[in-house]
Amino acid sequence: MGELEIEKHTQFIMSVEKKKDFDSMVMEHLRMSGAYWGLTTLDLMGKLDAVNREEVVSWVLQCQHDCGFSGNVGHDPHILYTLSAIQILALLDKLDTIDADKISAYIVGLQQEDGSFAGDEWGEIDTRFSYCAVCCLSILHRLDKIDVGKAISYVASCKNFDGGFGCTPGGESHAGQIFCCVSAFAISGALTHVDRDLLGWWLCERQVKSGGLNGRPEKLADVCYSWWVLSSLTIIERVHWIDKEKLKTFILDCQDKEHGGISDRPDDAVDVFHTFFGIAGLSLLEYPGLKPIDPAYALPVHVVDRLFFGQPH
Amino acid sequence: MASKDDYGDEDGVRLLAQLEVILDQDPLIDEVGFVHPSQLASFHVLEGQDTTESLVEDVQTSIAGERNLVITSEGLPFESVGVKSNLLLVDEGNTESNRGPSYDRSVFWCGDHKLAICIPALRPLFKAAKSAYLFSYRQYRILGDLSQNEDCSPYLCESGSSSETLREHRSKMDLQSVEAALLKHSKVVAILSCDYASAWNSRKQVISQKTIKEVYGAELQLSALVLSYAPKSEQAWSYRRWLIRLIINVSAKSKEPLMILERESDFLERIAEKSRMNYRAWRHRCWLVNHMSTRQVLTELLRTKRWAQLHVGDNCCFHYRRCLLLHLCRSKSSTSTENKVFSTEDFYGNFQNDTMEDWDEPFMIWKDELDWNKYLIKYYIGREALWIHRRFIFHQLIQQPRSRYSITSSTLDSDISPKKEAPTDCYSYEQLHAFLDEEFELIDMCLNVADTGFEDTTQQKEYAAMYKMWMIMQLQGINGSKELLERVEKERCNLKAMLEKVCPQRAVVWEGLFCLNQCSYVEPH
Numbered sequence: 001m002g003e004l005e006i007e008k009h010t011q012f013i014m015s016v017e018k019k020k021d022f023d024s025m026v027m028e029h030l031r032m033s034g035a036y037w038g039l040t041t042l043d044l045m046g047k048l049d050a051v052n053r054e055e056v057v058s059w060v061l062q063c064q065h066d067c068g069f070s071g072n073v074g075h076d077p078h079i080l081y082t083l084s085a086i087q088i089l090a091l092l093d094k095l096d097t098i099d100a101d102k103i104s105a106y107i108v109g110l111q112q113e114d115g116s117f118a119g120d121e122w123g124e125i126d127t128r129f130s131y132c133a134v135c136c137l138s139i140l141h142r143l144d145k146i147d148v149g150k151a152i153s154y155v156a157s158c159k160n161f162d163g164g165f166g167c168t169p170g171g172e173s174h175a176g177q178i179f180c181c182v183s184a185f186a187i188s189g190a191l192t193h194v195d196r197d198l199l200g201w202w203l204c205e206r207q208v209k210s211g212g213l214n215g216r217p218e219k220l221a222d223v224c225y226s227w228w229v230l231s232s233l234t235i236i237e238r239v240h241w242i243d244k245e246k247l248k249t250f251i252l253d254c255q256d257k258e259h260g261g262i263s264d265r266p267d268d269a270v271d272v273f274h275t276f277f278g279i280a281g282l283s284l285l286e287y288p289g290l291k292p293i294d295p296a297y298a299l300p301v302h303v304v305d306r307l308f309f310g311q312p313h
Numbered sequence: 314m315a316s317k318d319d320y321g322d323e324d325g326v327r328l329l330a331q332l333e334v335i336l337d338q339d340p341l342i343d344e345v346g347f348v349h350p351s352q353l354a355s356f357h358v359l360e361g362q363d364t365t366e367s368l369v370e371d372v373q374t375s376i377a378g379e380r381n382l383v384i385t386s387e388g389l390p391f392e393s394v395g396v397k398s399n400l401l402l403v404d405e406g407n408t409e410s411n412r413g414p415s416y417d418r419s420v421f422w423c424g425d426h427k428l429a430i431c432i433p434a435l436r437p438l439f440k441a442a443k444s445a446y447l448f449s450y451r452q453y454r455i456l457g458d459l460s461q462n463e464d465c466s467p468y469l470c471e472s473g474s475s476s477e478t479l480r481e482h483r484s485k486m487d488l489q490s491v492e493a494a495l496l497k498h499s500k501v502v503a504i505l506s507c508d509y510a511s512a513w514n515s516r517k518q519v520i521s522q523k524t525i526k527e528v529y530g531a532e533l534q535l536s537a538l539v540l541s542y543a544p545k546s547e548q549a550w551s552y553r554r555w556l557i558r559l560i561i562n563v564s565a566k567s568k569e570p571l572m573i574l575e576r577e578s579d580f581l582e583r584i585a586e587k588s589r590m591n592y593r594a595w596r597h598r599c600w601l602v603n604h605m606s607t608r609q610v611l612t613e614l615l616r617t618k619r620w621a622q623l624h625v626g627d628n629c630c631f632h633y634r635r636c637l638l639l640h641l642c643r644s645k646s647s648t649s650t651e652n653k654v655f656s657t658e659d660f661y662g663n664f665q666n667d668t669m670e671d672w673d674e675p676f677m678i679w680k681d682e683l684d685w686n687k688y689l690i691k692y693y694i695g696r697e698a699l700w701i702h703r704r705f706i707f708h709q710l711i712q713q714p715r716s717r718y719s720i721t722s723s724t725l726d727s728d729i730s731p732k733k734e735a736p737t738d739c740y741s742y743e744q745l746h747a748f749l750d751e752e753f754e755l756i757d758m759c760l761n762v763a764d765t766g767f768e769d770t771t772q773q774k775e776y777a778a779m780y781k782m783w784m785i786m787q788l789q790g791i792n793g794s795k796e797l798l799e800r801v802e803k804e805r806c807n808l809k810a811m812l813e814k815v816c817p818q819r820a821v822v823w824e825g826l827f828c829l830n831q832c833s834y835v836e837p838h
Contacts, residue, residue: 021436022432022435022436022439025436025439025440025506026439026505026506026507026508026509029506029508029509029510029511030508070511071510074447074511075509075510075511076510076511076514078510120514122514122517122551122555123555124551124554124555161704161705161708161709162701162704162705166596167596168596168600170599170636170639171596171599172592172595172596172599172628172629172632174592197825197826198786200822200825201822201826204819204822205779216590216592216628217628217697217698217701218590218626218627218628218696218697218698219590238825240821241821241822241825243818
């Protein structure tokens with residue numbers, strides 16, 4: 001029960017690339033995020049060398065449009081994949097291959113009057129996109145290009161009575177949205193907007209009997225919330241409000257020890273999304289053999305250190 | 314015809330053409346599913362049988378019994394399969410034109426506005442659809458650029474009716490046929506790969522140039538079709554919102570938006586039934602509240618009251634009610650009079666309330682919700698969603714001015730009597746303490762619920778304990794009289810004993826929240 005199968009998970013991630021079945025085909029529009037999940041997981045496990053970096057960078061750059069990045073070659077750009085692309089380039093230390101001013105201009109163009117961010121030219125608003133904007137620009141050292149005050153006050157307007165955050169003002173509190181909002185505050189130095197006790201309480205109530213975490217009341221535990229809840233708790237310094245050992249056991253139980261990969265809950269089908277969030281969660285829980293991960297940037301700490309304390313680009 | 318497991322690229326092109334004809338011939342298709350070949354075969358068997366009732370029942374039962382009938386992430390059963398199809402589609406070779414298009418029966422089944430596609434054919438279908446879509450999109454872009462860059466002198470075209478260049482005329486014809494191809498192919502891409510955003514975006518580019526209402530209706534239909542098998546599809550929901558915004562902008566003064574909202578409500582209730590606690594669906598429903606009239610908000614409150622009682626564990630529904638109630642309170646505090654024209658029966662349904670004449674005060678709205686919630690908590694033991702709802706209502710009530718003409722005062726209760734102006738704000742001193750008495754009584758009742766040996770009684774106790782914690786936390790945050798603060802402090806000090814008994818695993822949390830090891834309250838001897 002107790003061990004993390006690093007070798008198996010490495011093999012699983014490398015094999016995902018090669019799949020050509022229908023289920024893989026209908027995921028091709030989000031390949032950029034899939035690549036970010038896979039590559040970051042490999043790095044956390046110390047296995048990033050298994051990958052051909054030049055090939056990855058060259059593909060990422062093919063997804064660059066005049067404005068932002070798309071999820072795959074020939075698809076439309078979107079702020080979600082722009083963040084994933086920037087995160088991948090940061091991970092591989094290849095941020096010098098892009099025009100940071102151009103990317104910044106794209107993101108600035110997506111900010112609305114009320115401080116919120118649209119995902120693309122078609123105008124859907126969501127606090128996830130606020131996080132994408134803030135995180136991306138921070139990595140590019142250009143956070144000052146947007147109206148940060150308005151961006152933050154919009155996110156703050158999505159705060160609910162329970163201390164949580166939704167996708168828009170009045171939206172139901174959801175652990176994923178909470179991660180986005182809390183991280184956006186953290187990156188912008190605006191954590192005063194969070195009621196740490198109230199939110200910490202809501203977050204620790206996500207832990208269910210099995211030790212796993214759910215994303216909202218009455219829902220089942222899911223490994224991906226091991227990241228979103230745990231990283232939020234880490235940022236607001238309330239991780240000790242959950243039972244870490246039980247959570248660790250739950251994540252390890254979600255492994256497919258034979259074929260590699262991690263699933264949403266024990267004995268379900270694995271995928272790279274849950275593999276990333278399971279490993280990232282274990283990293284936050286300081287599981288031995290994993291590199292530490294930054295809870296706000298969702299990148300290995302050594303990458304974030306390099307960005308902010310290494311040579312600036 | 315025996316089904317194949319391995320289809321080639323030419324098959325894909327052939328099947329794409331057939332699928333597009335099916336979709337074109339039946340624009341009312343409202344449900345699609347991807348099924349195993351054997352299941353597809355059984356649909357055809359059902360349809361073709363000159364059936365005895367028992368045979369129909371047998372087959373229907375065996376189909377209904379298979380939870381994985383349709384291979385979707387939701388595991389939704391395929392509805393309405395049966396012999397009542399009056400849209401029988403024919404064997405290949407039968408050319409009766411009023412019977413519909415011919416198609417490969419080992420790949421497709423269509424009847425009753427339902428469409429099934431066999432799983433092995435999906436990959437080649439998608440390949441062909443994607444290829445066709447990309448090609449038509451490139452053509453659309455080229456033509457679009459061309460028509461913008463034209464520099465032609467005008468002369469009468471062949472029809473003689475308008476002055477446009479021949480090239481413009483030809484270009485318009487080409488554009489129309491390219492648009493049609495783009496819409497046809499992107500539809501299949503969107504159906505097969507529901508979150509292929511670019512396909513939906515292409516449709517936005519075309520549709521935003523149209524103003525015919527039927528077009529919008531067809532697009533809403535497409536979104537609904539995708540949601541029938543992928544109720545969590547972000548693109549399908551986002552497209553729906555984009556369309557509704559467009560419709561509202563284009564037909565603001567007409568009754569169209571209100572009708573759309575009513576139909577959306579029906580649609581969303583069906584989705585809520587099939588796909589429990591679907592965040593995206595309920596998010597969409599909350600978004601619609603911004604566009605609702607007060608009458609619609611009240612209708613929604615009635616509908617969801619009935620629905621919530623059948624789904625007491627559905628936190629999303631209660632959150633939706635909170636959105637509706639908040640919206641109502643905000644509109645109450647304005648001076649609009651549009652909401653006066655319905656009976657109190659309309660509003661309360663089965664739950665009569667003695668003080669109905671006060672109902673139009675926000676305070677009473679919350680009080681009624683609280684009373685209803687108490688009924689549910691007593692009847693449905695150990696449901697988290699009910700207690701979360703109560704936390705919210707409590708939070709609202711202790712801040713709510715009693716009357717819309719209230720003086721806003723931060724003092725919750727006052728021992729200065731009586732105020733010169735008519736109704737005072739919030740609870741009076743006696744009322745607040747009476748209210749707290751009732752709440753504590755409910756908590757004690759739930760803490761003492763008889764153990765059944767099932768999880769629900771343990772949970773009920775834990776939720777009751779957490780609710781008490783919540784009350785203390787909220788009350789600590791308000792400006793109260795000396796008596797109130799003393800009462801709150803006393804309750805806070807009693808928390809530890811209760812929490813140790815009911816949920817010792819949360820000791821770290823309540824210690825962090827309340828510093829329960831430090832108690833200044835000393836019980837008077």
